[in-house]
Amino acid sequence: MSTDVCMYACPDYAPVHVRSALTLAVAPFLPGIRPGMKIAIKTNLVSAMDPDKATTTHPAVLRELCGLLTARGAQVVIGDSPGNLFNLPVLHHAYRVCGLESLVSGSVRLNEDLSITDISFPEAAAAKQFSVTSYLLDADMIINCCKLKTHGMMNMTCAAKNMFGSIPGTMKPEYHFRFPDPDVFSDMIVDLSAYLKPVLCVCDAVTGMEGNGPTQGTPRDIGLIMASASPHKLDLAAAHVLSLDPQSVPTLRAAMRRGLCPERFEELHLEGDGTGTVINGFLHAAGKRDFQFRSSGLSGKLVHTFLRTALQSRPGLSPKDCIGCGKCASICPAKAIVMKNGKPSIDRSKCIHCFCCQEFCPKGAMRVKRTPVTRFLSLFSKKRAHA
Ligand code: SF4
Numbered sequence: 001m002s003t004d005v006c007m008y009a010c011p012d013y014a015p016v017h018v019r020s021a022l023t024l025a026v027a028p029f030l031p032g033i034r035p036g037m038k039i040a041i042k043t044n045l046v047s048a049m050d051p052d053k054a055t056t057t058h059p060a061v062l063r064e065l066c067g068l069l070t071a072r073g074a075q076v077v078i079g080d081s082p083g084n085l086f087n088l089p090v091l092h093h094a095y096r097v098c099g100l101e102s103l104v105s106g107s108v109r110l111n112e113d114l115s116i117t118d119i120s121f122p123e124a125a126a127a128k129q130f131s132v133t134s135y136l137l138d139a140d141m142i143i144n145c146c147k148l149k150t151h152g153m154m155n156m157t158c159a160a161k162n163m164f165g166s167i168p169g170t171m172k173p174e175y176h177f178r179f180p181d182p183d184v185f186s187d188m189i190v191d192l193s194a195y196l197k198p199v200l201c202v203c204d205a206v207t208g209m210e211g212n213g214p215t216q217g218t219p220r221d222i223g224l225i226m227a228s229a230s231p232h233k234l235d236l237a238a239a240h241v242l243s244l245d246p247q248s249v250p251t252l253r254a255a256m257r258r259g260l261c262p263e264r265f266e267e268l269h270l271e272g273d274g275t276g277t278v279i280n281g282f283l284h285a286a287g288k289r290d291f292q293f294r295s296s297g298l299s300g301k302l303v304h305t306f307l308r309t310a311l312q313s314r315p316g317l318s319p320k321d322c323i324g325c326g327k328c329a330s331i332c333p334a335k336a337i338v339m340k341n342g343k344p345s346i347d348r349s350k351c352i353h354c355f356c357c358q359e360f361c362p363k364g365a366m367r368v369k370r371t372p373v374t375r376f377l378s379l380f381s382k383k384r385a386h387a
């Protein structure tokens, strides 16, 4: 019986701990590597932030992964396209702040190729045409090295969502606008892995992020390094660790619909001393549960619209934290935000609930807010739980 996901305990980022857990975790999945083979590591560099903020893949994990690969003769390039302009000043700033510059050696470099390739993928469920950063295509194989965090739109970001960073930075909002429905957007995310075919997925869940993720949440110790050949099976295991209903993660739902992932954690074949890890009280992105009711006909559509309005989480401003920089307004793909008196104002009728404004607000002033109805319902369920 082949292993689906490895989960090994790793208490901190001390090199000896990371090396031990990572070596065990990737062992069943590490592909054959020929000397001179080019391997691209798609890391998570969503924003230029100190590794201690738990926003990006920790350099200690990347260092040990590079060590495993270069010991086999590989030439490694580490890259990502942060949610910003895809140019050298932005990349170099992110590499420096995220602690990646010290990883460079004779066999390891940081990507500086800014070229973009247009892809035609007729077999895709959603993204039949898309554009990706070319350094990934130039490699002989891709390794996805992600971070486990909460996410405003997707509830959780781990392996599948990490591949969205293959889309060049300023094009990302366009994709939100092209695929505003969370299920279709998730199909697009699954398409990216289906096309790019990372041979190995590694998750830095030593310290994850809870709360207002994926950039402004709070670091939370999880103590795991996980690995899998499948981004979706890895995500299913990660959702279990965070006590998340897999059906509440749209990318997991998409993978399940397409037969790429079992529906239950218990169906995975696991290996490692961390397989029993479950984090109690993990703070999710505003307790978000995205809305999934579907029905045909006029009455079904009316019910859908009503329930969506009543139940779907939305971006909301914390005025005291807002510095009026206007980044949310400039990044909003639906042009739903205008600055009024130095503060953002959201036109709810235009909002497509992509949470780009929340993800890229530098001060964490834009939050995922539940509606009054869902707040009331969660109060009710808490009372029931304590009854
Ligand atoms: S990005 Fe954040 S801080 Fe800047 S205007 Fe928008 S809410 Fe305020």
Ligand code: SF4
Pocket: 315, 331, 332, 333, 334, 335, 336, 337, 346, 350, 351, 352, 353, 354, 355, 356, 357, 358
């Ligand atoms: S207001 Fe925020 S969540 Fe709504 S469309 Fe704009 S960026 Fe997306």
